[in-house]
Amino acid sequence: MTPSPSRNSSGTFFKSLTVVAGLLLAGFLIWALRSLILPVAVGGLLAYICYPLVAGLERFRLTRGLAIGLLLLAFVSAGLFIVNRVRAGIPDDAGVLELRVRALHNVNRRYQALMDLDPSLTKGNRIYQLVREDLDPLLNRLNRVLALTPEEQSRFLSLHPQSADTSTGSDRLQDYHRENLRTLEVRARPAVPRAGPGDRGAATSAAAPKRPPKTPLAALAALLSTWVVAPAVFLFLLRDTGEIKCGFLRVVPNRLFEPALAILADLDRALGGYVRGVFLESAALGISVALLLALLGVPINWAILIGLVSGATNPVPYVGSAVALLAGLAYSLFSDEIHPLLPMIRAENVALWMVVGVAMIELAKNLLLEPLLLGSTTKVHPLVVLISVLGGGILFGVVGLLLALPTVTIFKALISSASHQLKAYGLT
Amino acid sequence: MKSGLLRGVKKILVSRLEKTDSSDAEGVSALAAFGPVPAMAAGKRGGSLVDFLRQVTLFEELSQAELARVAQSAHERSYRDGESIYEQGTPGAALFLVRKGVVEILRRKRNGEEVSVLMLEPPASFAEQAVLGADVVRWTSARARGPVSLVALGYSDLEALGRRFPLLANKILLKLAQIMAIRLQLLLEAEFFGGEAPVGSSQNDPQP
Numbered sequence: 001m002t003p004s005p006s007r008n009s010s011g012t013f014f015k016s017l018t019v020v021a022g023l024l025l026a027g028f029l030i031w032a033l034r035s036l037i038l039p040v041a042v043g044g045l046l047a048y049i050c051y052p053l054v055a056g057l058e059r060f061r062l063t064r065g066l067a068i069g070l071l072l073l074a075f076v077s078a079g080l081f082i083v084n085r086v087r088a089g090i091p092d093d094a095g096v097l098e099l100r101v102r103a104l105h106n107v108n109r110r111y112q113a114l115m116d117l118d119p120s121l122t123k124g125n126r127i128y129q130l131v132r133e134d135l136d137p138l139l140n141r142l143n144r145v146l147a148l149t150p151e152e153q154s155r156f157l158s159l160h161p162q163s164a165d166t167s168t169g170s171d172r173l174q175d176y177h178r179e180n181l182r183t184l185e186v187r188a189r190p191a192v193p194r195a196g197p198g199d200r201g202a203a204t205s206a207a208a209p210k211r212p213p214k215t216p217l218a219a220l221a222a223l224l225s226t227w228v229v230a231p232a233v234f235l236f237l238l239r240d241t242g243e244i245k246c247g248f249l250r251v252v253p254n255r256l257f258e259p260a261l262a263i264l265a266d267l268d269r270a271l272g273g274y275v276r277g278v279f280l281e282s283a284a285l286g287i288s289v290a291l292l293l294a295l296l297g298v299p300i301n302w303a304i305l306i307g308l309v310s311g312a313t314n315p316v317p318y319v320g321s322a323v324a325l326l327a328g329l330a331y332s333l334f335s336d337e338i339h340p341l342l343p344m345i346r347a348e349n350v351a352l353w354m355v356v357g358v359a360m361i362e363l364a365k366n367l368l369l370e371p372l373l374l375g376s377t378t379k380v381h382p383l384v385v386l387i388s389v390l391g392g393g394i395l396f397g398v399v400g401l402l403l404a405l406p407t408v409t410i411f412k413a414l415i416s417s418a419s420h421q422l423k424a425y426g427l428t
Numbered sequence: 429m430k431s432g433l434l435r436g437v438k439k440i441l442v443s444r445l446e447k448t449d450s451s452d453a454e455g456v457s458a459l460a461a462f463g464p465v466p467a468m469a470a471g472k473r474g475g476s477l478v479d480f481l482r483q484v485t486l487f488e489e490l491s492q493a494e495l496a497r498v499a500q501s502a503h504e505r506s507y508r509d510g511e512s513i514y515e516q517g518t519p520g521a522a523l524f525l526v527r528k529g530v531v532e533i534l535r536r537k538r539n540g541e542e543v544s545v546l547m548l549e550p551p552a553s554f555a556e557q558a559v560l561g562a563d564v565v566r567w568t569s570a571r572a573r574g575p576v577s578l579v580a581l582g583y584s585d586l587e588a589l590g591r592r593f594p595l596l597a598n599k600i601l602l603k604l605a606q607i608m609a610i611r612l613q614l615l616l617e618a619e620f621f622g623g624e625a626p627v628g629s630s631q632n633d634p635q636p
Binding site: 052055058059241242243246249250254255257258259261262264265268421424425426 | 497500501502503504505507511512513514515517518519520521522580582583584585587588591592593594
């Protein structure tokens with residue numbers, strides 16, 4: 001007995017309705033749970049990266065649990081080491097005040113030297129005539145950010161009393177501070193010091209809608225409540241020895257079993273290759289940037305910190321190198337003295353070396369590392385990269401920026417493999 | 429040794445060899461045809477997947493722990509009577525083990541007519557070429573004869589097992605090579621000697 005055409009069409013209608021409802025529900029869930037996307041993705045990606053390491057340890061007849069435990073121990077030790085090294089380089093409150101005074105002084109001094117400004121800071125060389133309209137407001141904004149508030153000034157002065165010995169660093173900082181005040185005064189549009197925490201609260205309270213005060217503990221709890229998912233996902237996926245795949249394939253109809261198996265294998269290969277490739281590329285970028293900065297005279301703690309941030313942001317196209325360049329340039333502009341390891345690098349040309357070095361790293365990454373580590377299977381058209389990254393950023397913020405490219409890569413691999421396998425199995 | 433390596437296959441193939449008309453144009457295809465489902469074909473009911481895997485020739489060299497690892501990666505599938513397991517001309521992504529029921533292996537002629545090649549019962553394995561990694565295109569079709577339970581092991585599953593336990597994967601692949609060599613020998617015997625072993629070869633224990 002053959003089913004009637006009307007039954008067939010109603011069946012197709014209900015199937016389509018179910019698919020549309022499923023897609024809408026999936027979209028709603030993704031949107032509603034978007035705060036969990038990044039922790040889940042980070043946990044999953046880390047598990048993917050670590051899977052071969054655990055498999056390697058299992059070859060030495062270690063149980064999977066023990067292998068994961070050893071891996072975690074190694075991670076925690078490495079993390080603690082890095083955090084300690086970085087923390088040692090991060091200044092305390094007094095150090096931040098000193099840094100701001102020094103940075104304000106050096107930025108203005110170098111700007112004046114570069115533009116050949118007169119004491120009134122209104123006349124300079126030809127370059128200044130060309131770019132003053134653009135650069136002066138920028139410098140004023142930077143001055144506003146770096147300038148000390150009256151409370152901070154009194155705190156700074158109490159921390160750095162005048163001493164008889166004029167060669168001390170403390171006196172030099174006092175000189176810087178005095179020069180800073182003079183510069184801010186001389187400039188035609190004097191910079192308004194940045195509001196302190198108390199002032200900021202008063203200024204914004206009128207404009208901004210009132211929110212319940214969030215204690216640091218509540219903020220930490222909110223952060224932990226979502227980020228606690230990451231290690232759970234990481235351990236769960238790393239512990240899995242095929243159960244998730246088997247569970248998924250169990251619900252696949254028999255005629256689609258082998259195509260699904262082949263598509264999953266293709267996806268696993270593509271995603272695994274991509275994640276491991278990006279991880280290695282990010283690690284290479286981070287190490288190269290740290291080495292470059294150390295060569296250019298940036299203290300090793302800062303070089304490691306900037307290298308770490310640069311490597312961590314590398315999955316977003318061009319951001320890793322941009323972070324390295326901006327942070328390196330900022331350091332070379334703000335720092336008081338630079339002690340490069342190479343003799344031809346001097347304080348005057350360190351910024352140029354920084355640009356050249358980062359450009360060479362970016363070139364080597366694009367021309368050598370990417371083809372070697374990522375291959376052509378995960379290659380995505382630059383326009384698709386741009387649109388997906390911007391679209392991800394608009395829709396999901398930082399999470400979208402970070403996960404746009406992996407998502408596009410997975411979809412590309414999925415569509416390519418599904419079309420190939422379904423055709424090979426005669427299902428299309 | 430041969431009977432050990434071809435558990436589940438040999439009975440049907442040999443029983444058909446006795447009745448084979450060697451002048452059949454299809455040669456190998458004519459060695460087997462539809463036959464009554466053997467009484468034991470329903471297989472042993474109950475028992476864990478590890479217990480079942482232990483009976484399979486492919487895994488007979490494996491320890492209990494290794495069998496458990498294979499079981500974790502294996503996929504249990506159920507098929508209705510007449511349902512296709514795979515079709516001739518499609519790529520192979522998994523090997524199959526007959527856990528319950530009978531599986532018929534068919535070969536489609538150029539004119540579209542399908543000829544039965546083999547009948548498989550538990551604990552036979554089939555479509556093993558798929559896990560050898562080559563771009564295998566299946567030269568037969570497989571269909572369920574009555575309700576069938578199969579255990580499938582994908583190429584990717586074996587690859588993943590190999591990354592974690594190279595010795596285990598090596599044992600499986602070695603056994604697979606032996607099975608395929610014996611099958612090739614059986615097919616050659618059937619094709620050129622009508623099921624009689626050629627002079628100089630031992631009928632009971634051929635060397636793969």
